[in-house]
Amino acid sequence: MPRRMADPAFRAAQEAGRYAPHVRPINEMVDALRGDARGWLPHVAPLHGGTTARVLSILRDPGPATRDGAGSGFLCIENDDPTAERQLQMFTDVGIGAADITPWNAYPWYINAAPGAAQLDAGVAPLVQLIELMPDIRVVFLQGAHARAGWERLARRHPVPARRVEKVVATFHPGRQALFHRDPEVRRARAEHRESAYRDVAAVIR
Template identity: 30%
Template sequence: MASADNWKRAQPHDPFWEEQREGMTEAHVAPLNELILGLGAAKGGLRLPFAAPWHGGIDAPALVVLNDAGEPREETTFMCVRSPDRAADRQRHLMTEFNIDPGDLCHWNGYPWPRKDPKRKLTPRQSLEGGQALMQVMGLMVDLKMLLLLGRMAQDAADAVLPDLRSAYPELRIVRSLHPLGAKRTVDRDEQKRVWSDIAARLGETRQVARNHCLP
């Protein structure tokens, strides 16, 4: 597991991001980043955040789906909990509190393309586009056990393709919860922690099963 000392937020010019850029073609993230380039090209060359090799990529047992890619930006960014923003901070704190390894998670967005109005709800068309892209990502995952839909846009995208998703992944555990920044009241924060505690427990079970399969 990554040392907690290395979980601090990384500012734009932190050497950590150069390490992520150098690792973009590693086997566990290369298929995702190829898909991301294709999705961006299909929208006229939009820049999408890439999959960070610090996380588990296609080998992760859990796919974390957030809302969207935010506003269009020129700099290369990554879907990573070390990003210097409040949502990443909150998720990083939850992962640290419940001892969740960064390699257990792969990140995605319900609507993966940047939007000029990221605070608006997704239109039905955007939800469907996001859901179709989500299905493409899930098709790359090696041993997906959990789909974490964190926020309304993530849930709307999944719901737009839910019959196909359920048919393709009948045993997949789907968790619906608040966006990392959605817990504004004490009761919401308590519920958010309950959900993440359950996520951690199930990821622990997944690791134990994998270890048992490796025993002679």
């Protein structure tokens, strides 16, 4: 069921599991990053696989639905927003469950804006650290141009952790705006590319 973070009981359960064993190392890393001058960033919801996940799903930056108070305080495909709902549906359609995934962002701190080059550079070190915390990782799923740009920086500067990944799959961002184009054929091609990418991720972990 999409948008379960809107349910107080579901959200309370996620908050109670914030430091469950499979997400503790990641969320403790987030706590340390919150001490950085760059500011606040959301935890990873325990609904997800955390350190046991086989898929690392990377988007651009945390959206408003991740904010403490106004949102859930978590990265989660059950957040109360259209992008999370669309991701949930596409992952479900190809048989990928929330526990198969750890969500992240090319720029993990909250800015609710497109990160610049320096910000993408800053996002590389936390991403390397996250990969080291995921021994079962098989796929990095890059959704959007900023996710691709962040990964390219990591692959150039840190080839050893990059090579631990069996496959890198890149496609458009799951947000509705990623399909905007005057030409309906271009919109259709982008939608098909995105759907195919989700199937590619599923094929690796089956």
